Amino acid sequence: DTGVSQDPRHKITKRGQNVTFRCDPISEHNRLYWYRQTLGQGPEFLTYFQNEAQLEKSRLLSNRFSAERPKGSFSTLEIQRTEQGDSAMYLCASSPPGNEQYFGPGTRLTVT
Amino acid sequence: ELKVEQNPLFLSMQEGKNYTIYCNYSTTSDRLYWYRQDPGKSLESLFVLLSNGAVKQEGRLMASLDTKARLSTLHITAAVHDLSATYFCAVEPDAGNMLTFGGGTRLMVKP
Numbered sequence: 001d002t003g004v005s006q007d008p009r010h011k012i013t014k015r016g017q018n019v020t021f022r023c024d025p026i027s028e029h030n031r032l033y034w035y036r037q038t039l040g041q042g043p044e045f046l047t048y049f050q051n052e053a054q055l056e057k058s059r060l061l062s063n064r065f066s067a068e069r070p071k072g073s074f075s076t077l078e079i080q081r082t083e084q085g086d087s088a089m090y091l092c093a094s095s096p097p098g099n100e101q102y103f104g105p106g107t108r109l110t111v112t
Numbered sequence: 113e114l115k116v117e118q119n120p121l122f123l124s125m126q127e128g129k130n131y132t133i134y135c136n137y138s139t140t141s142d143r144l145y146w147y148r149q150d151p152g153k154s155l156e157s158l159f160v161l162l163s164n165g166a167v168k169q170e171g172r173l174m175a176s177l178d179t180k181a182r183l184s185t186l187h188i189t190a191a192v193h194d195l196s197a198t199y200f201c202a203v204e205p206d207a208g209n210m211l212t213f214g215g216g217t218r219l220m221v222k223p
Contacts, residue, residue, distance in 0.1 A: 018131060033210060033211075035211075040216075041216070042116075042200050042202075042213030042214055042215050042216050043155070043200075043202075043213050044213070045210035045211065045212070048209075048210055056209070056210065058210075072174045085136075091155070092156060096150060100157065100160055101143070101211065102157075103154050103155045103157075105153070105154045106153075108122070108152075
């Protein structure tokens, strides 16, 4: 078990472009979470999945954001028409039911 | 809406000194977590506190939880430079749901 992995680790994109991030959770963790952390702030919840079902979404998740977990394993987070305000660290975490979340290394997005 | 507040937001201290970081939260909670984050890195789990009166210690760090006061503390004993980082508390109101984080305490330990 190698822990939660995220890809890419860094992404620089121009405003208006679409980006997609991937998260591979710890195997057999059926819950997967996405958080966003802007500079100098604590992480903020975006959304979470139990298996392939997306159970909750934050108001922060505008209609430009979409997350999927098609087979209940890895997840993708897509941001369409990126804006400079989307620049942040995107953190993924996974957990077994009712247990502690384990965080991945994060994907740092810079929108120029 | 659950709110989590930490203080202080910034703490500069000398090596060898003791200090406490406070974490207040606004609603009942199943669990409280403390994390460490180094610049540009992800979150490292330090402690998970599950019940009223829980106390956990690891090295120079000790965390406690008072669910009646909705308060957790992270106490630093005889600080060393390696403890310099940002520390976050996070509250999980229902087991298995999303975490709500405090704003973080940036700790700098000077030689």
